[in-house]
Amino acid sequence: MTDSKYFTTNKKAEIFELKAELNNEKKEKRKEAVKKVIAVITVGKDVSSVFPDIVNCMQTDNLKLKKLVYLYLMNYAKSQPDMAIIAVNSFVKDCEDPNLLIRALAVRTMGCIWVDKITEYLSEPLLKCLEDEDPYVRKTAAVCVAKLHDINAQMVEDQGFLDSLWGLIADSNPMVVANAVAALSEISESHPNSNLLNLNTQNINKLRTALNKGQIFMLDCLSNYNPKNDRKAQSICERVTPQLSHANSAVVLSAVKVLMKFLELLSKDSDYYNMLLKKLAPPLVTLMSGESEVQYASLRNINLIVQKRPEILKQEIKVFFVKYNDPIYIKLEKLDIRIHLASQANIAQVLAELKEYATEVNVDFVRKAVWATGRCAIKVEQSAEHCVSTLLDLIKTKVNYVVQEVIVVRDIFRKYSNKYESIIATLCENLDLLDEPDARSAMIWILLESFLEGFHDENTQVQLTLLTELVQQMLNLATQDSDNPDLGERGYTYWALLSADPVKAKEVVVSEKPLISQETELIEPTALEELICHIGSLASVYHKPSNAFVEGSHGIHRKHLPIHHGSTDAGDSPVGTTTATNLEQPQVIPPQGDLLGSLLNLDLSLPVNVPQVSSMQMGAVDLLGGGLDSLVGQSFIPSSVPATFAPSPTPAVVRSGLNDLFALSTGIGMAPGGYVAPKAVWLPSVKAKGLEISGTFTHRQGHIYMEMNFTNKALQHRMDFGIHTPLAIHTPLMPNQSIDVSLPLNTLGPVMKMEPLNNLQVAVKNNIDVFYFSCLSPLNVLFVEDGKMEHQVFLATWKNIPNENELQFQIKECHLNADAVSSELQNNVYTIAKRNVEGQDILYQSLKLTNGIWILAELRMQPGNPNYTLSRKCRAPEVSQYIYQVHNSILKN
């Protein structure tokens, strides 16, 4: 059976022939025809016109034929969505086929057909397949969820596919788990606003258990987790280290990534830290015995690692010996790493090698070797002498491109002035060889510099002649004889400077020389940190952040190395006890510095006051659920109730931290100025056996308070309301008596996303029952005082937020002028600027929420028109809606 014949028959009339063959009665003939079609597609010809005929072939029990037909569908469904619909039926049918291979095949293919209409039909069979009895089908279905998300993200979220995926992570089958993790991490990456992949402890444990299978995706996923303390980091490291012995280099690199990242969290003098450093070296060296492509990828990563932590590989410089038959890209990379690793201890060895390399054939490599020699002279001061003599030897070879590279000599001169003048003579001899502009300019620099050093020794006449000649001739040449405008202009500038103000001229021309960089092509530290987080990935191969080569980069949040918190094991105190307490208190309230991080469920450890991109994107907006959770603390109320306004009757359980939270001001001294919504009835008396609660929210002195009014509306007098709260309410509450209570809230707890966002669930317990109610809190109580943005920052941020995040609202029937509006909005909404454009008043305002989300607003007002246009931009567009409501109610008040 030689299938290659299909590649050769490319006659013009073939489409018609194909059509005929596809409709042939004999199965074998049809199969041959489909094969031919696939071959034609591969060659790059268009055969979309046989679509209907192919679909006819779909109804077959021949698996091989079916696969081919599906392959065709994947190719052409997108361009012919209408036709593709015909195929849907048979897909759905195949999803229930008794043969599991066919089931899996159908699910797999359906996801690959990028047609919107099909996805509607896909959902049901997919859900079924996610729970299929066979792991093979399940693992295929898991990936299919990711495919579906690619086409229709909304549907995936709405129909509970994500839950199913999380379920699969606990699957008994490793392949299923791996695919589920892969799918989940892909979905979360493309969807920065969702916190669906919130790596909480529970999920991390799931991943850790699954890790035994040594899967790359799991390691990659794990590396996104930021453990809270070094103890946790260590326990993850312990699980990851065995993977360093995996045969697959990708697994090894991913493990290295996790370890490199968590090393940051470990304290530097612990034994474990040092042991880990030692453990990292051998696997990295082993990567060098792979095939050249993997070697290249590894070398690029090692280059990063060496820059970040040179101590890991400092003993291993021998490994980076360049081999004669290494491909050029490996040679260059090895050379680079060698320079990074060069130190006083090994410099002799390095130089000997470099000299050897300089006699190689490949021009690029030789040049780099020469250049590297010069670099060594600068990097390792003790070796400068040796390096220079090596360079001299090289120059004497008179090979053109070797001599060109003596540019580096310039830097040596600059670093060690007056030391190696002897080399100049040799350089001069080879002046003719220099034909590259860089090399020539370096040469001129060297010559002049050395010449001028001897300036004082010459006699006056020589000095004068020199000076005049140099200045006049040069300026004349530059300004008159040159066609290059740059050159001419620079000449004129000097001329003018000299004639006008010689002192200034001196300042300009004789400025400080820039510093010589010690190292070669060092990557800037923050970039390096980000790249370390991407070890193993393309970003680390290119040495560029991923948004430099990935489209739609707004979806990718930047990664940062975690920062070691010294706070968890404070210096001298025995580590054992401190970490033990940490373990006992999993819900410990994070320190202030962590506020933002913990709010967002991601321990980003960024400086809080900087509105970083990452925090904005992750602003999975859960302003409230979170806050109140911590109020609950150890409350006995089941955790399904996110917030309760009734700590347990045994106050002893309430921890000291919480006591502070409840520090209470019973009076309702309303803060002047800040807008407060009128009280609304939250819990009607009918529902709560006579207790009515009405309330509102306020923001005073940086705290959020919940103002509540409890009223006993029960008709019968014998009903007392003993309200056991730490609020010290005078109990019992007499009928028809009411009492005002103010409860401070905070926003430090774990986050849960509510719908709508500003929904707050409250539980109240009295001696009769526990009542639950929910109320909407206006967002304005969450505005914080430091919400004022600088002008420039405002402008930059406004531009930075993509336009799709801008929302426009109309505020109707409002009769205030611009000044009145800005004063009206004075509760933590800051007016940055006011402009008047074409008769319209435009106000620019900024405000900040407790969790660090910035909202920028532009308010347009036309005098005489009571309708204002409010457009706002925010990285978390979900919030905007609620902010609008706030604006609306404040302004109308």
Next chain:
Amino acid sequence: MIGGLFIYNHKGEVLISRVYRDDIGSRQAADSAVFSSSGPFPGERLGGSMRRNAVDAFRVNVIHARQQVRSPVTNIARTSFFHVKRSNIWLAAVTKQNVNAAMVFEFLYKMCDVMAAYFGKISEENIKNNFVLIYELLDEILDFGYPQNSETGALKTFITQQGIKSQTKEEQSQITSQVTGQIGWRREGIKYRRNELFLDVLESVNLLMSPQGQVLSAHVSGRVVMKSYLSGMPECKFGMNDKIVIEKQGKGTADETSKSGKQSIAIDDCTFHQCVRLSKFDSERSISFIPPDGEFELMRYRTTKDIILPFRVIPLVREVGRTKLEVKVVIKSNFKPSLLAQKIEVRIPTPLNTSGVQVICMKGKAKYKASENAIVWKIKRMAGMKESQISAEIELLPTNDKKKWARPPISMNFEVPFAPSGLKVRYLKVFEPKLNYSDHDVIKWVRYIGRSGIYETRC
């Protein structure tokens, strides 16, 4: 993840193209494809055009590039191409995302292995002949760009060149449990009348030596390959003279330490087949596993200390005037006299402007190969502690090329029947609790082969 996979021949013609993700190929092309489907020109641009761009970009920028390939990863218009080359065939994986680079390469290697296992050499002819099979394989080992199980053994159970036979339900679930299973590498119910296993310790010794005989770098990269024909689900435990293990054990009996201490070797690093329990190795340094059936690579390791270098090459190059070179090379074998090295080959490079060569050698055959710019000296067998010599006179054409001859190193190939790292297999115990055969009933074979890797001496 991987967005697509293409296979090209040396001319840059596409032999296989499989697209997994919509994103590769420019958006404009996609738009125009949609447009033209309703427009008056159906044909050329339809469907295929999206991936066409990516396909062409690689051909133009990499395959047809004038310069040498500068990197196995190329970024063209925000699309990354990973490629590996096997003889004349280019395999390229394409992606638009920030993927795990090492994983992609590992996948490409695996892909080559799988193809080779199915139809032998990877050549244009073979690929064209098996293109349907390749598409089938690609469907199976990559899903949405995520690598799936690519163990050849498992794949072969349900993808065959002959087409699938109708299977019973039990057979099917057996297949899938193997493809996805806990022990993906072995199926239940294997039976052999004779339980037998073969262990091959295959080492390649690498050396770079200066002309003065100073070792610049040397290491051994070794593999332990196991062929197992064992019934049931045997639990195996492998032991070797690893320094760490022996020192640990030796603590109890002092005299044994001193005896075995000499023979133990320091392993720099090792990696294992997926069947080995890594956590156990990490904690106890014991190698235990349930082996796949048939041949597999149990472990790879690397050592750098106390390597036995089987041969020493002593070069002597003298330039006699501008048109003549005298070369003398002595090789010395450095191992037990009772052992025999085989397939010895010494390759002495000659300058490009060589016009004629006269060689005299005491042993073996030597020939000047003008096409390879080298004198190739072959010796069939050589015992340990022997010495042999070759001398050659090389005549040169006078040139005015200023560039000096780069003097590539003298390289050597050989095969010796011992492990240059000093590794010894101490035991391989087999336990099969369910079936009644014991460790003693298993017939075990061990063989050591040391080969030259890159074994070079500068001259």
